[in-house]
Amino acid sequence: MSRRSRSAALDRVVTVMVRQLPGLDKDAALEALVASRCHGWRGLKELDEHLAEHPGALKDGSSRVPKAVFRLTRTLHAGGRRDVVLTPCGSCGTTTRVLPHLDQSRARICEPCYTRANPRECIRCGNWGRIMARRPDGEICHNCYNADTANLKACATCGHRRPAARRLPDGKVLCQRCAPMPLHTCSVCGTTAPAWAITQDGAMCRKCYRTPGRLCGKCERVLPVARRATANSPDICINCYRGPTRVCSVCARRRPCNLDRTTRQPTCAGCHARPRRGCARCGRTREVQALWPLGPVCNTCYQWVRKNPGSCSTCGTYRALVGVTEEGAAACGPCSGEDIEYTCRTCGRAGYLYVQGSCDRCVLRVRVRDLLARPDGTLSEQLRGVVAALDGVPHPDRTLRWLRGSRAAELLISIAQNEGEVTHHLLDGMTPGPALNFLRGLLVHAGALPERDEYLERIGPWLNGVLEDCPVHHVRLVRPFVQWHVLLRARRNSNRHGFTDAAGAATRYRIRVALRFLQWLDERSVPFEELSQAVLDEWLHSNGSRRSVNEVRHFLGWAASRRLVGQITVPTVPQRQPENFLHEADYADQLRRCVSDSEIPIDVRVLGSLVLLFGVPIKNVLSLSTEDVMRKVDGTYVKLGGKPLLLPPRLAILLHGLAGSDLRRASIGRAESERYLFPGMVPGRPATATSYVRRLNSYGVRIRPARNSARLALATDLPASVIADLFGMHIGTAVRWVQYAKRDWLDYVAERAGARDGKASAHEIVAPNELPPQAG
Structure with missing residues (x-):
């Protein structure tokens, strides 16, 4: 470019700049051209050619500009010309970086x-x-360059060998941590x-x-x-x-990993070693989970503070208290100078955020409706109660x-997505197991299915499952026996006394005994019709x-009544007398531990105390509801059978403590007023006796000896009619216990006569107001 053509190009560029930028x-x-180093022949040529084709290039914000236009816009913008639009990156849109490359x-x-678009492999x-x-x-890449020992220099301040960030006039170097950062005046706060x-x-x-946000594609x-x-x-x-x-x-494991700074090996988030420091809340030296205004906190304190928000001592807002005031009071993040709130973006409730800025309850509400929706996106009217029960869980x-x-959730999702109605018959066709039992209990508790004697x-x-693998001639015998004898008696007993899990187990055992007997006859090639007394005796x-x-x-009695076999006799096994009892010292020790030992769970203590005091079956205690516990002027009463029984004060305190505790059984479908004192894992049902017998045995409380000892003490002091009336015991069982105790009731008649004169009462005899001295 000649001197004359350069002068002409300079005049044209200046004319365009003056015309496009008023003032x-x-x-x-x-001065702007000189400051941006665009006054040379090459820069003027780029500006002249580009501004001739695009006169508004200084304001349109295009990325397709020569390097001279990029430098000129940055110089004008730094000089206070806000009407000049900085050249953005054609890929990420940033305007604060140097743009040295061109894309396709x-x-x-x-x-x-440019690096992301044209990556190269690091050799190390x-x-x-x-x-x-x-x-x-x-x-080598940037990380390997910084880790290369040839590039490490001794820092003049801390002495560590690190990459040099700044060189001092005397030739010494400073690392990145020790090098002072240049100071700027904040354009917002000053x-x-x-x-x-x-x-x-x-x-x-x-x-x-x-950090400026952009629309996430996920x-x-x-x-x-x-x-x-x-x-x-x-x-x-x-x-x-x-x-x-x-x-x-x-x-x-193959997981999302980052390179460890020390070992330069890929490490996942679970295996990455966090720095260990003293927790500002609990004082323990543990891995740092977060740096809050109150200081570094461990993972335990991090989770607890987020799950237990409180009222800020400064502003009174209900938030996660991540800071502390000068006086030592707990404060929220904004009052401590940090924008940390942990507020759900859906409901606005402060506390623990489960995923994507939403609390666990909001996430559960959305996820339940997504999983239980039918193919057309609607919810079944029959399952509205289930949705409400899942929305209202305490955890x-x-x-x-x-x-x-x-597995129960998988079954619930599969039946919810079907168009048909959910019935007991539909669930009966599925594979039986604990998951199906839990699902049925949830549906019944939520009102989606009617109640039945489960x-x-x-x-x-x-x-049906047992008879699938049995011979046909066994099925022809056992099925009528179960239908017209076993189930008939079971339904009759259910209408009178209810049908428990133990009764179901006993019924199934009766059926299995019949099948084993028929199998034994097949092994000896004896047809059932030819059964003789000699074969039965064998x-x-x-x-x-x-x-x-x-x-x-x-x-065999059912088969003989229908003339399927001849006249045979099964000997009657005499009924055993109770054998297992506790020694008086052991009985007092177990009762004392149940009442006083705080290391035993409260539900085990209440259950053991009631069995040791009143000798009631464990199923009667497990079926206790809130309506069975009554507070009166003279104390607390519990209804274990026929009539309320007065509890000793210390046992009454335990019972009220149990009613107010969270046993963490079935949280799904659990209402605010849980009617069972011993809730089970299945919603709407009490706990099973098997689990509690195992727990009582682990704490040294044997159910059968404890119940026998308590019943023997009651039979010694009370007649059979009173025992049956107070504890709901069958009169025949009460009579056998009284006969076993062999008590003369003349003393009891005298005491009853004295009770009419105000000397004693029946409740004082059965449940004294204080525990005996030897029982603590």
């Missing part, structure tokens, strides 16, 4: 975007990305401090800077981006980004885990336990 004179335009569309892009770590330097063994970011509006400190929310969009993937926000998937060097996080990994109705589906001698003899009598 800009020619002298200011010339001739748009200017920054160094990180194998990662693809930006190459920092070349070594004899090949090209504080003079190191700049956290330099934006279009100026420098900003750490407290004032907010959660579709505007949040800061962790991974920028490429040709094959959208922007991923900081909440959705999980890092590159590699084989963890610690646990050897939503447990229910979320139940939905994610429970333990009795389970026998039919169980019998079975009784070889296989007949005491219980089996009692149960096989029902089957």
